[in-house]
Amino acid sequence: MSTRVFDTLPDEAAGPVVRTENGDVRGRQEGSVGVWRGIPYAATAGGPNRFRPPQPAKPWEGVRDCYEFGDVAPQSAGFVPVDSGLQVGEDCLWLNVWAPVGSSDEPRPVMVWIHGGAFCLGTAAQAVYDGRRLAETGNVILVSVNYRLGALGFLDLSSLGGEFTPNLGLHDQIAALEWVRDNIAGFGGDPDNVTLFGESSGAGCVTALMTAPRSAGLFHRAIAQSPPATTVFGPERGAVVAKRFLEILELPEDRAAEILTMPIERISTAAGILLDEVPAREPGRLAAAPVVDGDLLPGYPSESFQHGRSHRVPLLIGTNKDEASLFRVFRSPIMPVTTDAVNTMLREVAGQHPGMSPERIAEIASAYENVSNLRGALNLSTDAAFRMPSHWVANAHSEHSPTWMYRFDHATPMLKAARVGAGHATEIPYIFGTFGSFDHDPTFWLGGRKIAQEISGRMMRRWAAFAWYGVPAAIDGSKHWPHYHAADRKTLLIDAADRVVEDPDHDRNSVWGDQVVGFF
Template identity: 50%
Template sequence: MSSAEGTSIWRMTLVGQESLIRQTAVGAVRGRREGGVLSWKGIPFAAAPVGDRRFRRPIAPPPWHELRDATRYGPMAPQKVLRSMEVDPSIPISEDCLSLNVWAPRGARPGSARDGGGKPVMVWIHGGGYFQGSTGQRYYDARHLAENGDVVVVTVNYRLGVLGFVDFSNLSASAGGSSFGHGFDSNVGLRDQIFALEWVRENIAAFGGDPGNVTLFGESAGGASVIALMASPLATGLFHRAIAQSAPVTSVYGQPRAASVARRFLEIVGIEPEHAQRLRDLDPLDLVEAGAELVHEVSGGVPGTLAMAPVHGDDVLPDAPLAVFSEGRAPRIPLIIGTNHDESSFFKLMRSPLLPITTASVERMFVEIAADRPEFEGAGARITGAYPAYPRRRTPAEVSRDAGFRMPSIWLAEAHSRFAPTWMYRFDHATPLLRVTGIGATHAAELAYVFGSFAPRGKEIVFGLGGRPEALRVSKRMQARWLAFANGWAPDVESAPEWPRYDEGERRTLIIDRDDAVVDDPDAEIREAWGPEVLSFR
């Protein structure tokens, strides 16, 4: 072979690897080049959940026969869009929202998984309290993650709010059908996520990814979804490692509580239970408006609970996730789990009802938990007594932070560490502006660090008092740890402390700050005051 022939073959191979056209099971898509990666956006992974499909489990999308443009994000689920979400204003809102996005490093060969050459895959589930969020938010731009880590990244849209996380399935019999007939399916938001993972299994090789090497990761409601899917028999084998960031893992409720929420929603929209099918006739934005009223009413009436959340007691979640983990029934796959130091300041700043942050609401939360579960009578006084300044200063919000995020993550790490490799972290880093304002390392603050998605210089408000170079160094370390984990290695990086596994003896925890540090059992006195029993609503 002449050198010219060799060069020609090399060029043809490179073109094949970098082709913007990829074939999925239901049609071909054309993406675009973004710096050092290729991207495909707005790929449907399920049929539009509209009309008779509203409130039903997802099904495969109809095939398309023309080449489909995949250069723009798909519609976001119906919701109230806040300015703070930083979502592209050109992205429409629609019930036809079940799409995903793929970023692949250049050189990721189509079909390479079949010969063992596929890239590791990371699948992201966004947060937003189960009623807000979109893959089109700036923080979730995965091009830097894909390029820096030589991984394929997938981000997933799913149904939110009333359309995804209010369970009307108990109304099916009175509505003239069953959950498998003409009624309602449970946990449709989780079912969307599972369906997306099935799409990854069937299609990601076409984008250069390895379907046998998938890390599922998410934050807030997305992090709790990760834990729920670990506990779901329907998701077994669809992913092989997991990362749960700031996950409210105890905000999963039994069917009686879910049924009361569903009935209350019907009262708000003026529909009798026997006519629940009429929910399909309402405008989706009217459902959003009524859902906002439901959120404030439920979280305000019973502080510490969510109106919209996963439900256990069905085929998706037969049991509460923490029970599954405690009994060793969750898949024994590696897990990273952790929280942020100042989770609750975000909810105070946004005036969100989702987290109780006043003394009255915190104490009401403990009263309601004891009413729901009498074995926790008196737990509130014992726990708040461990916070030296309570109820002064910010301690009510700190109690709420620990009730909603920190302690559930510790309880889950304890359980999983008995059976599988587990690493625990606490994210403490805050820019000078966030420290001065008292916001600190708040909820969702770590997202830009994980994705490397800070705004361009001069446009990121958190750097108003400087701190960008330091934040970029912290981001580089944090991203490198997440990527090492996704590659199947321990989450360690050069020139930083080794991150040991978590166990109930030493409870070694990585503190992510200006410099990483490993601390044994941080805030031990507070953890001991909460105790080993899972304190949560049924």
């Protein structure tokens, strides 16, 4: 039987209205899609809720207009493009919904997006994440989540006292998934068919949540685009960074509780110093990241995957061919992109892994042409941060659940000329169909738009098919995408023409091996 997507309420003529557990929300119809922006899924994270797990949102009377984005989570200025018209604040626990208008024979699958930004930057309000085209093309419900970042979301201050809860960014994401479970049916979505997907640190959150007991049953498929899956720290590391954070704030440990009430601008400034300082001193390492807390994350996700303790859900995972290039262009300290920084990273990793002898380090470096030149350094950095963690996750997860691996190889003529290639995050506008969402976007200055749009269409249809059926098969006759297994490592290379290749980076995969290597 056909069901209507939205309840008919008296003032719906002003925009589609949906009843949620906290109250009615009114959106806007944009083309064939209803859009609700800034729906609170939890109470403000400011005031007494700072450094606390997300608290229930307060109910409201009447109809709440959800036309505008909420506050951007407090953060330092970075190279993630954010609309200057947006407001920064601690009332930042909100989400957006895009839902096709009209009746449907069955509830639509739900895709929940976790944005990236090195765990310290970005927002669900970025134009590149506009969900309208993906919702239209895939006939899916698209939800994007805003959550706490940096010092407020991923800096582990629990060593300073019981007032501080670690992994607040992950707690926020779980609260958003619980909101989806409880409310998405009103938008025409199926709460029993939720795909959690994200990119970069957002994908790292996806792989972490795939091993978190509390998230079990809240999503039923997962997509991880360029996940830094081994960037999860232990409590000892968290305590070291917390101590340094106090030093920057010029606070003794016995006054750490003052962080709970000090102006947010002071926290953001200190966090900005810390977040730049750590990767500059220790290339390859971040200051803020998920941490093994014995509660939300009982163990390192990479180890949980290898011991078969990831949730039994289909997984689509992959990386971009030239991940590190974008960090070189923006001169970002977040990722090591010089030969000196890469060599320092290797020495730091060796210091943490007893099996990583100088000879072993030299063996790994030998697979990269010449680490002393820029290309070799960039390739090694790409593999250490993103590509090998993705393979280690896929190798383990494929032992018990359907898994697919991709490598995004496409670059427009302009991106090739700029030596960005298929850099980090360049696949995002293909997934969302949001080309031209940046001011002065140079992507197509030398042409290539038609091919890019064709690739975008294929990728949107594959991602949506995965959400509908658990299989990333475009229905337009595109290349068949076989399962990934460690034995053959079949990978879909996404370019002007898709092709499936067995173990496309065989030499580099072999030299790294199956032992998980990362910062802990």
